[in-house]
Amino acid sequence: MFVRLSAAIAALCLLGTPIFAQGAKPTGPQIAHIAYTAGTIDINAAKQAIKKSKNKAVVAFAKDMVRDHEAVNKQALALVQKLKVTPEDNDTSRALVKQASDKQAELAKLKGAAYDKAYAANEVAYHKAVIGALESQLIPAASNAELKNLLQTGVKIFQGHLEHAEHVAAELK
Amino acid sequence: MLPGLKSLAVLGLALGVTGSIPAHAETIRVKIDKLVFEPANVAAKVGDTIEWMNGDVLAHTATVKGGWDVMIPPRKSASFVLKKAGDVEYYCRFHPNMKGRIAIAPK
Numbered sequence: 001m002f003v004r005l006s007a008a009i010a011a012l013c014l015l016g017t018p019i020f021a022q023g024a025k026p027t028g029p030q031i032a033h034i035a036y037t038a039g040t041i042d043i044n045a046a047k048q049a050i051k052k053s054k055n056k057a058v059v060a061f062a063k064d065m066v067r068d069h070e071a072v073n074k075q076a077l078a079l080v081q082k083l084k085v086t087p088e089d090n091d092t093s094r095a096l097v098k099q100a101s102d103k104q105a106e107l108a109k110l111k112g113a114a115y116d117k118a119y120a121a122n123e124v125a126y127h128k129a130v131i132g133a134l135e136s137q138l139i140p141a142a143s144n145a146e147l148k149n150l151l152q153t154g155v156k157i158f159q160g161h162l163e164h165a166e167h168v169a170a171e172l173k
Numbered sequence: 174m175l176p177g178l179k180s181l182a183v184l185g186l187a188l189g190v191t192g193s194i195p196a197h198a199e200t201i202r203v204k205i206d207k208l209v210f211e212p213a214n215v216a217a218k219v220g221d222t223i224e225w226m227n228g229d230v231l232a233h234t235a236t237v238k239g240g241w242d243v244m245i246p247p248r249k250s251a252s253f254v255l256k257k258a259g260d261v262e263y264y265c266r267f268h269p270n271m272k273g274r275i276a277i278a279p280k
Contacts, residue, residue, distance in 0.1 A: 160268025
């Protein structure tokens with residue numbers, strides 16, 4: 001199957017180019033915002049899947065995504081409050097949101113098995129892209145040990161979801 | 174294995190199947206911290222209980238393909254009594270990168 005480069009990858013690729021160019025690293029408040037946004041995007045995609053899909057495995061996966069990312073985002077909010085950090089909106093977060101809403105509009109037009117396949121493929125691509133961004137950009141830029149720690153746990157969660165998404169995608173073929 | 178021990182093992186298996194609680198069954202605790210089963214490998218006997226203590230804010234499972242499935246809610250514990258001898262590999266259905274193994278000896 002020909003898988004198009006997802007909007008999410010395209011968005012996250014921006015992390016490596018103009019946004020943090022000239023050696024500018026995202027700040028703690030920006031990292032917190034980007035990580036939180038990445039979770040929210042997956043929750044919204046999953047909510048769409050729960051509404052649209054009739055496939056048991058797809059719906060179960062989507063429910064897992066909502067539950068996990070809500071739990072992690074709650075933990076992230078508790079941490080930023082403890083650290084007295086106010087998450088700061090930034091170009092990367094805005095680009096992510098824009099790309100995700102475009103993708104959601106694209107997926108909204110699909111139905112049945114075509115939708116299920118496209119959602120699963122996008123989940124695989126999106127989780128890969130977030131793992132890449134966390135490992136190459138966000139974790140190295142995080143100076144607070146607790147924030148770094150949460151992002152590192154985030155990588156393991158996204159890796160778990162990626163494997164899960166790959167199983168779901170493989171079942172749909 | 175000595176013949177005497179072997180019959181004891183058979184007896185142990187029979188007890189396990191009928192649900193009797195062996196006098197010296199143990200509880201083996203496995204912690205879950207940041208998506209890792211710790212220890213990942215444990216040795217147990219038929220009749221022992223595995224208790225998973227989930228320290229994460231995420232729900233996990235201990236699942237054996239084609240076998241048992243234990244739900245482990247966030248920040249809670251869940252347990253399972255081992256009924257059959259053998260080596261089993263288990264994983265978390267929600268995060269299949271989490272893996273563990275139990276070597277279960279006959280009683």
